Amino acid sequence: MTFLALxxxxxxxxxxxxxxxxxxxxxLKLRHRRVLVSSSILWRRVLDERQSHSLxxxxxxxxxxxxxxxxxxxxxxxxxxxxxESLTGKNERVVIVLDTSPTMNTxxxxxxTRWQHAGDRARxxxxxxxxxxxxxxxxxxxxxxxxxxxxxxxxxRLIEQMSPRSVEPQFPKVDAGDSQVFFVSxxxxxxxxxxxxxxxxxxxQAENVGITAFEIRSMPSTPLGYExxxxxxxxxxxxxxxxxxxxxxxxxxxxxxxxxxNEVFKEAFDLxxxxxxxxxxxxxxxxxxxxIDDVAFAYLPTKRRTRTLLVTRGNNYLETLxxxxxxxxxxxxxxxNYRESPNIDAYIFDRFxxxxxxLRPALIIGAPAASWLRPATGEVRxxxxxxxxxxxxxxxxxxxxxxxxxxxxxIDPANLTVIAASKQTPLIVASEKPKWVMLTFDLDQxxxxxxxxxxxxxENVLAWFNREQLALRGSPGNVEVPxxxxxxxTIDGKTIPSEQQLGKTVFEANEPGLYAATQxxxxxxxxxxxxxxxxxxxxxxxxxxxxxxxxxxxxLSRELWFYMLLAAVVxxxxxxxxxxxxxxL
Amino acid sequence: xxxxxxxxFDDEFLKxxxxxxxxxxxxxxxxxxxxxxxRKRGTGLEFAxxxxxxxxxxxxHLDWKAYLRLNRLILKLFEEEEDLPIYFFVDSSQSMNYGNxxxxxxxxxxxxALCYIxxxxxxxxxxxxxADGVKGELPPQRGKxxxxxxxxxxxDIVASGETNAKESFKTYCxxxxxxxxxxxxxxxxxxxxxxSALDILxxxxxxxxxxxxxxxxxxxxxxxxxxxxVDSESQxxxxxxxxxxxxxxxxxxxxxxxxAIESYCGKYQLGxxxxxxxxxxxxxxxxxxxxxxxxx
Numbered sequence: 001m002t003f004l005a006l007x008x009x010x011x012x013x014x015x016x017x018x019x020x021x022x023x024x025x026x027x028l029k030l031r032h033r034r035v036l037v038s039s040s041i042l043w044r045r046v047l048d049e050r051q052s053h054s055l056x057x058x059x060x061x062x063x064x065x066x067x068x069x070x071x072x073x074x075x076x077x078x079x080x081x082x083x084x085e086s087l088t089g090k091n092e093r094v095v096i097v098l099d100t101s102p103t104m105n106t107x108x109x110x111x112x113t114r115w116q117h118a119g120d121r122a123r124x125x126x127x128x129x130x131x132x133x134x135x136x137x138x139x140x141x142x143x144x145x146x147x148x149x150x151x152x153x154x155x156x157r158l159i160e161q162m163s164p165r166s167v168e169p170q171f172p173k174v175d176a177g178d179s180q181v182f183f184v185s186x187x188x189x190x191x192x193x194x195x196x197x198x199x200x201x202x203x204x205q206a207e208n209v210g211i212t213a214f215e216i217r218s219m220p221s222t223p224l225g226y227e228x229x230x231x232x233x234x235x236x237x238x239x240x241x242x243x244x245x246x247x248x249x250x251x252x253x254x255x256x257x258x259x260x261x262n263e264v265f266k267e268a269f270d271l272x273x274x275x276x277x278x279x280x281x282x283x284x285x286x287x288x289x290x291x292i293d294d295v296a297f298a299y300l301p302t303k304r305r306t307r308t309l310l311v312t313r314g315n316n317y318l319e320t321l322x323x324x325x326x327x328x329x330x331x332x333x334x335x336x337n338y339r340e341s342p343n344i345d346a347y348i349f350d351r352f353x354x355x356x357x358x359l360r361p362a363l364i365i366g367a368p369a370a371s372w373l374r375p376a377t378g379e380v381r382x383x384x385x386x387x388x389x390x391x392x393x394x395x396x397x398x399x400x401x402x403x404x405x406x407x408x409x410x411i412d413p414a415n416l417t418v419i420a421a422s423k424q425t426p427l428i429v430a431s432e433k434p435k436w437v438m439l440t441f442d443l444d445q446x447x448x449x450x451x452x453x454x455x456x457x458x459e460n461v462l463a464w465f466n467r468e469q470l471a472l473r474g475s476p477g478n479v480e481v482p483x484x485x486x487x488x489x490t491i492d493g494k495t496i497p498s499e500q501q502l503g504k505t506v507f508e509a510n511e512p513g514l515y516a517a518t519q520x521x522x523x524x525x526x527x528x529x530x531x532x533x534x535x536x537x538x539x540x541x542x543x544x545x546x547x548x549x550x551x552x553x554x555x556l557s558r559e560l561w562f563y564m565l566l567a568a569v570v571x572x573x574x575x576x577x578x579x580x581x582x583x584x585l
Numbered sequence: 586x587x588x589x590x591x592x593x594f595d596d597e598f599l600k601x602x603x604x605x606x607x608x609x610x611x612x613x614x615x616x617x618x619x620x621x622x623x624r625k626r627g628t629g630l631e632f633a634x635x636x637x638x639x640x641x642x643x644x645x646h647l648d649w650k651a652y653l654r655l656n657r658l659i660l661k662l663f664e665e666e667e668d669l670p671i672y673f674f675v676d677s678s679q680s681m682n683y684g685n686x687x688x689x690x691x692x693x694x695x696x697x698a699l700c701y702i703x704x705x706x707x708x709x710x711x712x713x714x715x716a717d718g719v720k721g722e723l724p725p726q727r728g729k730x731x732x733x734x735x736x737x738x739x740x741d742i743v744a745s746g747e748t749n750a751k752e753s754f755k756t757y758c759x760x761x762x763x764x765x766x767x768x769x770x771x772x773x774x775x776x777x778x779x780x781s782a783l784d785i786l787x788x789x790x791x792x793x794x795x796x797x798x799x800x801x802x803x804x805x806x807x808x809x810x811x812x813x814x815v816d817s818e819s820q821x822x823x824x825x826x827x828x829x830x831x832x833x834x835x836x837x838x839x840x841x842x843x844x845a846i847e848s849y850c851g852k853y854q855l856g857x858x859x860x861x862x863x864x865x866x867x868x869x870x871x872x873x874x875x876x877x878x879x880x881x
Contacts, residue, residue, distance in 0.1 A: 032813045032824055038683035038803060039774035040816035040823060042842060046834045047825065 004081035004091055004132065011080040018076040022069050067575050074568040078561035083132055087556050091132040093148055093178055096122050096155075097197075098162060099185030100139040101169035102476070102530060106186065106538045107289045108204045115164050117202040118184045122159050125182055125200070126152045131559040136179075137162075140169035140189070141477075166292060166476025166510060166530055171197075187543020189534065201543040207236030209259065209285040210293030210536030214529055216271065216279060216300050216470060226300055226470075228269045230281055234259035235537045242284040245269055247300065248277035276302030278491050278514045278525075293536045297491070297514040299471030299525035305329045306466050311338050312350035317449040318365075321458060322348070328462065346465045351442060361435040361465035363458070366442045367409030373438065374416070374429075376409035383408045383422035383441075391482055392419050394430065394437060394460040398453040405448070408441035417503075432484070437461050471525035475532065476512060481505045483524050486517035598694065601867050602701040602732075634662040670709040670725060670763050672791065673700060674754070675742060676771030676798075678716040679818045682744035684800025684862050691862040692770045692798055693739045698870045699768060700735045704728055709765075712738055715753035716746035722757070747818040748775040750782030758789040767791040772798050773846055776819070780849055787853060794856035794873070797846055801861050804839060806832065 003011050037043065083091060104115040126135060134148040135155045144162050149155060169189045174181050176196035183193060186203040193199065213231035228245055238260045245253040251274045257265050271279065282295045309331045310322060322330045331344070335352040340359065347362040353370035367376045385400050400420055410425040419437070420428040430437045443449050448457075472481065481488070486505040488496040491514040498507035498517075505517055509528040517524045530536070556563065638647060638658035651659045673696050681689040696712065703710045704726060712723040712735055723738040750771065767786045773779045786793050808827045815822045825831075843859055850857035856876045860869045 032811045034813045034815055034822070035808060036683075036815050036817050037806070038680040038688070038772065038800070038817050040814055040819070040821060041774055041776065042835060042838045043814055043823070043825065046831065046838050047823070050831070050834065 001082050001084050002091075004083060006080035011077060011082070014076050014080065015073055018072045019069050022072045023065065026065050026068060064575075067571060071568050071571045071575070074564045074571070078564040078568075081132075082560050082564075083130070084560060087130075087560065091134075092129065092180065093134045093136070094125065094129060095136045095138060095174045095179045095181045096125055097138045097140065097172060097174065097181060097183045097185075098122055098144075098159065099169065099183065099187075099189065100141045100143070100162060100164045101185075101189040102164055102166045102292050102535045103186055103188040103290065103538045104164040104202075105290060105292055106206050106208065108206065114186045114202045114204070118186075118200075119159055119162075121184050121200050121202060123156060125184075126155055126159075131556060131562075136174075138172045138174065139165075140171060140185075141165035141167050142170065142172070145172060166512065166535075168475065168477065185543060186538070187541035188538055191542075198546040199543055201541075201545050203541045203543045206289035206538050207239070207285075207287040208290045208293070208536060208538045209234045209236065209239060209241050209283055209288055210290065211281060211283060211296045211529070211531055212264070212293075212533045212536055213266075213531050214281045214296035214298055215473060215527075216298040218470070226271045226274075228271050228279060228281065228298060230265075230267055230269060230296075231531075232257075232259070232265040232283055233533065233536060234261060234263050234285075235539060236287070236289075237261060239285045239287075241265070243281070244284075245279060245281045247271070247274040247279050249275040251275070271300055274300055276300050280514075290536065290538055292512065293530045293532075295512055296529040296531055297471075297512060297527045298529075299514060299527055301470060306462050307331065307343060307345045308348060308462065309333065309341070309344045309346075310348045310350065311335055311352055312348075313352070315350045315365075315443065317443060318348065318350060318458075321449075321455055325455070325459065325462075327459070346462055357434045357436075362437075363461050363465075364436055364438040367411060367438065367440045372434070374411040374413075376411055376440075378410035380408050380410050380422065380424040382406060383424055383427060385420050385427055386423055387418075388420035388428070389418075392417070392430070393464045393482070394428075394457060395419060396456075396460055398457045398460065400428075400448070400451075400453065403446060403448045403451060405441045406445040408445075411440055435465060437464075471514065471527040474509065474526050474528045476509050476528055476530060479507055479509050479515070479526055479528060481507070481517040481524055481526060483517050483519050483522055486519040486522075486524070489516050489518070490514070491516070598697070602698055605698055605867055605870050606702055606705045632661060632663055635659050636662060670711055670765035671699075671703045672757075672762075672765055672767045673710065673712045674750075674757075674767060674769040674771070675712060675714045675739070676716070676748065676750070676769075677714040677720055677742045677744050678746055678748040678774075679744050680748060680772055680774045681798075683817060684802050686862050687744070688772055688798045688800055688862055689742065689744045691860075691866060692796075693742070694866040695796060695798075695869055696768075696770055697732070697736060697739055698866060699873065700726075701729070701732050702870070704732055704735075710735065711765075713753075713757055714738075714742045715750065715757075716744075717749040717752065718746075719753050719757050720746070749777055750775050750779065751777055751785055754782050754785040758785060758791075762789070764790050765792070766794060768794045768796060770796040770798060772803075773842075774818075779846060783849065783853075783855070787855075793850075793853075794876070795846065795850050795858075796869075796873070797843065797857070797859040799839075799843070799859065799861050801863050804836075804861055806835065808832070 006014065098118055104113065104118060106114050108114060108117065132150060134150050135152065136146055136148045137155050137158045138145045139162055143165060144158060146155065146158050171190060171193065176194065181197045182200050183197045184200040184202060187201060210233060211230065212233045213229065216226050216228050218226055230243065230245070232241060232243065234241070238258065240256060240258050243255040243257065253269050259265055277300060279298045279300050280295065288294060305327055307329045308322060310319060311333055312318065313334055319332065322328050338354060344360055346360055347358050349362055349364045349368065351366040351368055353364055353368035353373055355370060357372040364373065369375060383405050385403055388400050389395055405427065408425055408427055413426040413429055416429040416431055418426045418429055425440060427440050428437065448454050482504055484503045484505065485500060486498070488498045488505065488507040490496060496507050496515065498505050509515060512529045515526045515528060517526065635648065638660045642660050646661045648659050648661045675692055675696050677689065681687065681692060700710050700712065707727060709725040709727050711725050713719055714721040721738065721742065723735060726734060775782065783793060811826045813822050814825050847857050847859065858869060858872045858876060
């Protein structure tokens, strides 16, 4: 027997003190009332006869004090929270880690899912152990991590609330020092586990065909042309797969292919007949066990050319580049003749800046002096680009690591987004309101125009200014959108809760889908797709139950103190009953 | 005499005694004279029997008419008229000072009533108080006028001491006593047993009448819980827990004890009445009359 609340010595002292007190009280109890009777002859006869014939009469006093001591000891010792390992188990801690990776949605032969089986196994684990066993329930998505509790009901409720998440799973950090850690999983997403983890497998072979890649990309050979790249893989027995790509305008491409086991179907579909908007790819196959990877989304930008006014004293590189750009309808003027026009979609100021900011976005080259721009505080010679933001829309597919710059202006980047910088000064900065991008160096002071990334950079800038962009790609889970204060909606118009983090909007995408983040005139689309071989390959598991996967069961489901207090109450009731009938003293 | 004792024999009580006296005469009217007689043949007025004349007999009692008819001398016998004594043995041990009213008070009233009837019938009434010995003795009294002397004697009895009826009766009877009616009024709680005491009286050929007094507190003790019972006579105490079953056992034992006394009396044809102190004493006296032994 061990004690949870007191040490054995303290418990022994408490028990001794209690027993001593009861015995002292028993002997110090009120003296019996003296009653005079005419004669004790008859009483003596009755008592002698009873006492001589009944062992009970002899033991009655002893039993009474024993019952009183027993009641007091039951109450006193229960304060120490005793436990007997053979009855209640020892005070142990059990961590149940539930795999909430997407593959747990895979259906099994009985029509249920691996997740439902996992729930059963986890609940079975909760039924093991003793009343003092503490349980903690954790998942692999980071959503659920309860504290240790002996309340199995609370743990069960927690399990009921959990569900597989379409996010990259991670085995949680659990302290195995004094805990048993059970991991209920199909083992698809986890191949390496800490040695102390006892595996509880819910794996079962299943058929699955899944979309492993889907994206819309521009066709370099065709102006304003886009294609949809689709990858489908079969992770089961050979099967015929129906493929459908549909657009919001009712456009539809269908294909049926036969895929042998582990075969990958890859194809780029021409979307020239599609209008702008969301594009959905879906596959259909027989006995498919996992549906979450049967659909994928992308966004097709609306086709529109940008009216761009180039204000320059002469810049052949830039002018030629813009003329060659099919998305640009180029207008040109010199700084002296500059007039702001409502028909212009974007401006490019080459070593010039108007006195007031234009109403439309502008790309400013060099660091011209203007009240609405940051003044140059000096000059930096041969600045080396050391940092740049690849995530910014204007830097998509642009590499600037080997760009050489002869001179650049030194400016204060406060409240500006620094897109590229040297150690001494920002080199490319952006402002959201008013919207502009500025290079702090002249193009003729740099070899940037000769880099392959320069046309892409210009294209990205103009696209960021006016054109719809291709959708950002994301995986289910937390998705970051580089647009501060944006409102997130699904393709159906349903608003999704979001949070603001360091100039970004973060939302949680539980399912694959197309999401739109809007902030004023700005709009960014995010295509969230599972599109992950690791998740679609639902049979990639060698998971088996460990021998000690099941915990022991014990006789008593509550702590011993509960039964001791119950016994004390029963004894008190019995003593009360027998005392008032003078069966006991 | 205490106030309590003054009220014990008040006018109301005296009226009841007179009433009992009348009742007793009515009950036995036409049967016997009130006076007691011996079985001796003697010189009384009542003819008893005949027998043959022998030398030395009194000529005056010869029946001459019978001689003329039978030609034999036949002597007429007459009953000897003799007043036989009544002995009232009043238990005055400490146990009699129990109950409400006390058994001793009740005994006083019963004894006084029976004494009055006896006196009214011209019997020779003796009253003896006893406990562990003879504590007091009232010399023989005769005639109704002596009742107040008896009242005083009864009133002066103080309950004390343990009961030892055997020694008391032995002490009293071994002195030269005439045989008579011995009325023993007691609770019969005697450590030495009641049988040996009554045996003494039987041995001296007294006609015995047993009046068994019990208080209702003895018949159905109002006791509960853990107590120390103290014997009023021996002062011996004993811790006890009164349970319903124990009370039942006690009541059964009390009944057995009463039945043992009654059985003894039946065996030796002794008069026996048992009463509780809450029973009207005049009713008890009438019960005694109905037993037919007290008045002959």
